[in-house]
Amino acid sequence: MTDTTFTQATARGWLRSQSRWSPFEIIFWLALLLPFFLxxxxxxxxxxxxxxxxxxxxxxxxxxxxxxxxLGHAMFFGLGAYCAALLGKAGWGEPISGLLLSGxxxxxxxxxxxxxxxRVQHLALLMITLGLGLLxxxxxxxxxxxxxxxxxxxxxxxxxxxxxxxxxxWGYTGYGYTLAVLFICFLLSRRIVNSSFGxxxxxxxxxxxxxxxxxxxxxxxxxxxxxxxxxxxxxAGALLAQTTSTVTLEVLSFNRSxxxxxxxxxxxxxxxxxxxxxxxxxxxxRDQLAGVNPQYxxxxxxxxxxVVVLFMPKGILxxxxxxxxxxx
Amino acid sequence: MAETKPIVLQTEALTxxxxxLQVTRSVSLKLPHGCRHALIGPNGAGKTTLINLxxxxxxxxxxxxxxxxxxxxxxxxxxxxxxxxxxxxxxNTLFPDLTPLEAVTLAxxxxxxxTGQFWRGLSxxxxxxxxxxxxxxxxxxxxxxxxxxxxxxxxRQRLLEIALALATRxxxxxxxxxxxxxxxxxxxxxxxxxxxxxxxMSILFIxxxxxxxxxxxxxxxxxxxxxxxxxxxxxxxxxxxxxxxVYLGQAHxx
Numbered sequence: 001m002t003d004t005t006f007t008q009a010t011a012r013g014w015l016r017s018q019s020r021w022s023p024f025e026i027i028f029w030l031a032l033l034l035p036f037f038l039x040x041x042x043x044x045x046x047x048x049x050x051x052x053x054x055x056x057x058x059x060x061x062x063x064x065x066x067x068x069x070x071l072g073h074a075m076f077f078g079l080g081a082y083c084a085a086l087l088g089k090a091g092w093g094e095p096i097s098g099l100l101l102s103g104x105x106x107x108x109x110x111x112x113x114x115x116x117x118x119r120v121q122h123l124a125l126l127m128i129t130l131g132l133g134l135l136x137x138x139x140x141x142x143x144x145x146x147x148x149x150x151x152x153x154x155x156x157x158x159x160x161x162x163x164x165x166x167x168x169x170w171g172y173t174g175y176g177y178t179l180a181v182l183f184i185c186f187l188l189s190r191r192i193v194n195s196s197f198g199x200x201x202x203x204x205x206x207x208x209x210x211x212x213x214x215x216x217x218x219x220x221x222x223x224x225x226x227x228x229x230x231x232x233x234x235x236a237g238a239l240l241a242q243t244t245s246t247v248t249l250e251v252l253s254f255n256r257s258x259x260x261x262x263x264x265x266x267x268x269x270x271x272x273x274x275x276x277x278x279x280x281x282x283x284x285x286r287d288q289l290a291g292v293n294p295q296y297x298x299x300x301x302x303x304x305x306x307v308v309v310l311f312m313p314k315g316i317l318x319x320x321x322x323x324x325x326x327x328x
Numbered sequence: 329m330a331e332t333k334p335i336v337l338q339t340e341a342l343t344x345x346x347x348x349l350q351v352t353r354s355v356s357l358k359l360p361h362g363c364r365h366a367l368i369g370p371n372g373a374g375k376t377t378l379i380n381l382x383x384x385x386x387x388x389x390x391x392x393x394x395x396x397x398x399x400x401x402x403x404x405x406x407x408x409x410x411x412x413x414x415x416x417x418x419x420n421t422l423f424p425d426l427t428p429l430e431a432v433t434l435a436x437x438x439x440x441x442x443t444g445q446f447w448r449g450l451s452x453x454x455x456x457x458x459x460x461x462x463x464x465x466x467x468x469x470x471x472x473x474x475x476x477x478x479x480x481x482x483x484r485q486r487l488l489e490i491a492l493a494l495a496t497r498x499x500x501x502x503x504x505x506x507x508x509x510x511x512x513x514x515x516x517x518x519x520x521x522x523x524x525x526x527x528x529m530s531i532l533f534i535x536x537x538x539x540x541x542x543x544x545x546x547x548x549x550x551x552x553x554x555x556x557x558x559x560x561x562x563x564x565x566x567x568x569x570x571x572x573x574v575y576l577g578q579a580h581x582x
Binding site for chain 2: 007008011012016018195199200202206207216220228
């Protein structure tokens with residue numbers, strides 16, 4: 001027994017310290033500005049990474065914090081992408097309102113889907129999310145008049161942000177825009193996971209059986225975070241449509257749903273930054289490996305995934321933070 | 329005497345079958361305000377099943393459960409907890425990666441209905457945090473409040489089981505073998521903590537150690553083969569022929 005005297009004040013202080021910004025976080029975000037100066041030719045790739053990171057962040061909120069596993073989250077990414085594309089085609093090219101509307105649309109669909117999601121667990125949950133994803137993709141495939149089917153949609157150039165920053169060919173505006181949206185959504189996610197709601201989500205993840213026994217109607221927590229996550233995934237999809245001016249059925253594909261889970265597992269679940277680190281590693285690896293051999297790059301991703309899962313069960317970030325000796 | 333105190337929790341002819349096996353046979357039980365009842369019976373008597381029925385983990389095939397005059401037979405588990413009917417588990421059912429402080433704060437926040445507030449930082453819920461810390465302190469868990477639950481000694485985890493239940497401010501507390509797996513000297517300590525709980529809380533506990541039962545229970549309920557055998561004072565139960573037979577019969581076989 002130690003004789004450190006614990007008091008209410010210690011307890012409060014400890015909880016506050018759990019959500020404090022560390023210098024590493026600030027350095028991390030500053031480092032994300034580097035592509036502007038060091039790798040200007042890679043800005044389009046950097047935008048892709050920021051979009052993938054936002055998508056992975058949305059999955060971390062449900063998978064890493066609320067214990068809801070999914071293999072169909074591309075459904076919401078795709079819904080957001082098509083929503084933004086259709087707005088653009090209809091003549092509304094204002095990016096920020098388009099982004100928010102797309103997120104809202106995906107969020108509403110996510111809320112409706114959540115009524116099924118909270119009724120199942122484990123394998124059944126995987127199958128339901130997978131099934132919903134496949135249904136949505138085939139629906140988009142069938143509605144050719146709306147979605148362009150396999151040809152996809154071409155969208156007129158998105159209007160300048162704030163009527164000032166034009167989307168340029170080099171991708172300066174594109175990366176600035178996607179990074180800003182990623183950062184804002186990250187701040188929001190950080191707030192969510194550090195709230196009493198976030199604590200309840202961790203309770204669901206840690207022991208769903210105990211939750212009702214402490215008086216928690218936890219299904220409503222799960223529904224809420226699922227809708228928030230769907231909205232965020234929808235915004236990621238909208239960013240892709242707005243910055244690339246095209247949308248194809250690929251945005252709804254099973255591959256995209258699976259890749260985002262792989263990114264998250266690589267980076268580490270339940271720590272927000274894992275989503276971003278995972279997206280960076282996955283997309284840079286793909287870019288480099290596809291340059292070496294465009295056909296077999298998934299081989300290396302598969303190998304990397306196995307190494308991480310076997311030797312770093314909490315992902316690359318979990319491994320790093322253990323090396324650094326911080327509380328996990 | 330206990331008879332004059334108002335009844336807080338009551339079961340009426342509670343029955344449950346698992347296939348052909350009758351695990352609870354028409355159990356009618358009354359828990360008065362502020363009681364300290366022990367629920368005993370040989371292995372397989374259906375003690376845990378009875379608690380599962382009362383708290384809603386299982387649905388009875390027939391019979392009624394009445395809490396404070398309200399029929400709660402069909403209420404979900406969480407709704408019963410919010411009405412003041414809480415249990416602990418025989419096998420630790422905790423949140424392994426949360427600290428005790430976080431876990432108990434969570435339970436307090438659920439009671440205060442503030443867990444939906446995703447826009448407010450947790451550290452802003454000062455009352456909840458202070459209350460959680462006070463509960464932990466009372467259960468001698470203050471010094472480990474910020475350690476991860478999975479790293480706590482087993483005895484401490486048993487106390488945390490109770491701390492989580494207390495955070496819901498129960499009127500009726502059902503303790504399913506609170507000292508299960510705890511060494512004898514520690515279980516005495518555990519029960520002295522239990523006996524110091526507020527007097528207006530009605531408590532029913534399952535326990536196998538008869539020394540503890542006779543020391544801490546004001547009345548004893550004996551369950552055999554799913555049915556209620558006796559419900560009486562410790563002295564009366566001790567000298568009851570039928571109870572003796574059940575336990576001695578067990579001893580002969582064992």
